[in-house]
Amino acid sequence: MLSLFIKKNKILFFIIFLFFFAGFLRFYNLPNIYIFGFDEEYQATYAMTLIKDLHLIWIGVSAGFIDYYMGPYFTYFTALWLWISKGDPLITAYIAGLTGIATTAAVFFVGWKFFNLTTGIVSSLLYAGLPLFVFYDQKYWNPMFVQLIVLLMFTAIMLIKRSSWWWVFYAALVGVIFETDLLPIPLVLIGLWVFLKGKYFLNKKVVFICILVFLLFYWPLLVFDYFHNWSNLTIFTRYNRQAEQVGAKLDPSKKILTFLDTMGRFWYLKSGSSNADELNTACYSKSAKKEFQFIDKFSERTFPNIWLSVASVALFLFFLIKIIKEKKYQYYLLASFLLVSVGFYIFYSGGSFEYYLHGFVTLFTFIPGILISQMNKKYRVLGFIGLIIILIFGAITVLQASDKFSLGPKKKIISRIMEKIGDNNFSIDGIGACHNYEGWRYLFKTYGRTPTKSYTDSNFGWLYPTELNDATVSANVILSESRIFPGKDISGYDKIEEGGYSAYLKKIK
Numbered sequence: 001m002l003s004l005f006i007k008k009n010k011i012l013f014f015i016i017f018l019f020f021f022a023g024f025l026r027f028y029n030l031p032n033i034y035i036f037g038f039d040e041e042y043q044a045t046y047a048m049t050l051i052k053d054l055h056l057i058w059i060g061v062s063a064g065f066i067d068y069y070m071g072p073y074f075t076y077f078t079a080l081w082l083w084i085s086k087g088d089p090l091i092t093a094y095i096a097g098l099t100g101i102a103t104t105a106a107v108f109f110v111g112w113k114f115f116n117l118t119t120g121i122v123s124s125l126l127y128a129g130l131p132l133f134v135f136y137d138q139k140y141w142n143p144m145f146v147q148l149i150v151l152l153m154f155t156a157i158m159l160i161k162r163s164s165w166w167w168v169f170y171a172a173l174v175g176v177i178f179e180t181d182l183l184p185i186p187l188v189l190i191g192l193w194v195f196l197k198g199k200y201f202l203n204k205k206v207v208f209i210c211i212l213v214f215l216l217f218y219w220p221l222l223v224f225d226y227f228h229n230w231s232n233l234t235i236f237t238r239y240n241r242q243a244e245q246v247g248a249k250l251d252p253s254k255k256i257l258t259f260l261d262t263m264g265r266f267w268y269l270k271s272g273s274s275n276a277d278e279l280n281t282a283c284y285s286k287s288a289k290k291e292f293q294f295i296d297k298f299s300e301r302t303f304p305n306i307w308l309s310v311a312s313v314a315l316f317l318f319f320l321i322k323i324i325k326e327k328k329y330q331y332y333l334l335a336s337f338l339l340v341s342v343g344f345y346i347f348y349s350g351g352s353f354e355y356y357l358h359g360f361v362t363l364f365t366f367i368p369g370i371l372i373s374q375m376n377k378k379y380r381v382l383g384f385i386g387l388i389i390i391l392i393f394g395a396i397t398v399l400q401a402s403d404k405f406s407l408g409p410k411k412k413i414i415s416r417i418m419e420k421i422g423d424n425n426f427s428i429d430g431i432g433a434c435h436n437y438e439g440w441r442y443l444f445k446t447y448g449r450t451p452t453k454s455y456t457d458s459n460f461g462w463l464y465p466t467e468l469n470d471a472t473v474s475a476n477v478i479l480s481e482s483r484i485f486p487g488k489d490i491s492g493y494d495k496i497e498e499g500g501y502s503a504y505l506k507k508i509k
Contacts, residue, residue, distance in 0.1 A: 022128035032408030041439035100137025119369035171210035175217025263312035264304025276405035283434035409499025424474035
């Protein structure tokens with residue numbers, strides 16, 4: 001009787017296990033290993049201006065070097081959670097984790113409904129348990145929705161054949177892109193191709209509602225553009241100039257190398273390393289400026305075995321060969337999404353950042369699932385055994401991740417500094433090879449007291465102009481990675497160490 005019940009409800013039991021597995025890995029030790037750096041400080045500081053003085057804002061954070069501003073909805077979204085937590089950014093870590101769980105569920109349902117149950121199981125387990133996905137899912141920033149958006153875009157195009165009204169959902173997703181992150185924008189070309197080829201533009205009612213839904217997301221940016229000389233809409237007229245100013249150059253060979261690097265890291269990240277190092281683009285020579293090519297010697301980042309990268313590329317190429325033979329629409333669509341994603345990454349003149357491949361690696365999880373599902377029974381068992389081994393190593397890496405450059409040690413070192421400083425006003429300075437801009441001012445303000453002066457005032461001071469002053473400070477604090485020498489005269493400074501950080505404190509008489 002029990003076995004019959006389990007057999008009839010096996011999918012439900014798997015979904016429950018999947019949610020538990022994904023949630024456990026994403027929430028384990030989260031208060032200590034949450035990464036709070038420059039991007040998180042920017043978004044949190046901006047959102048806190050809404051809590052301090054609720055007012056309309058028309059833009060969110062800027063996108064890369066192109067001087068394009070995202071919509072404001074994500075900032076309002078962030079402000080809601082910080083208002084609930086009274087400014088404590090830890091709550092956003094849990095929101096990021098929940099988003100990762102939702103993405104895991106989306107991977108399962110997309111794999112199951114558009115391919116087969118085996119594909120759904122394999123792909124969702126990979127997304128739930130591989131450290132590369134878990135670590136990024138513990139990071140709260142606007143790109144955290146990219147994977148989910150890409151999956152839903154794929155879903156919408158698949159369902160359009162059933163009803164043209166799915167274009168309305170697709171239009172909403174395109175609108176969400178402009179409120180979160182531009183990474184999925186190249187995939188809009190696929191939707192545009194399907195739209196034109198299928199002559200859906202002849203359905204005027206659908207087109208009108210699609211435009212209306214899109215504008216529900218985009219209208220704040222139109223208001224901003226109207227008062228700022230159409231700054232966003234004319235971005236391509238100054239793209240080359242912007243790229244030249246920041247030294248961004250088209251370098252396909254470098255992008256191919258970083259793509260291969262990511263495809264190896266897809267399977268394995270070493271145990272015991274710092275999760276903050278694993279995700280830090282400033283801690284990897286191929287994504288840093290030329291003058292920082294020495295940076296790898298400081299990092300705990302995993303550099304994968306070349307054979308893992310080769311295996312990933314081989315799987316990808318084998319899949320592409322299979323779709324030509326099998327001629328299935330869902331395979332063609334998946335291949336289109338993958339090729340467009342990696343093609344635009346390689347020929348984009350921006351940085352060689354791993355998170356630019358978020359959409360690709362998420363969709364790539366379907367390939368092992370599809371291939372295992374098409375094996376005969378004997379080899380399928382071997383495929384699942386290999387999957388289990390990979391997930392065991394992945395879980396070990398996640399559970400043993402070092403928090404030395406994450407929130408836990410930061411809170412401790414701030415507490416110890418506050419004990420020494422007392423009520424004196426103070427300034428903070430940050431120094432680091434990989435971890436320089438670590439969100440210190442916001443964290444001091446939340447877990448201690450607001451610094452009178454901060455080395456990031458030049459970056460974020462426009463968000464708190466009333467808190468800027470030229471008062472003389474009674475203490476100086478230098479915050480540095482312990483693995484490097486501060487490079488400043490620290491004679492007479494007291495030293496405090498926590499995790500991977502050293503604080504040098506000096507009271508001024």
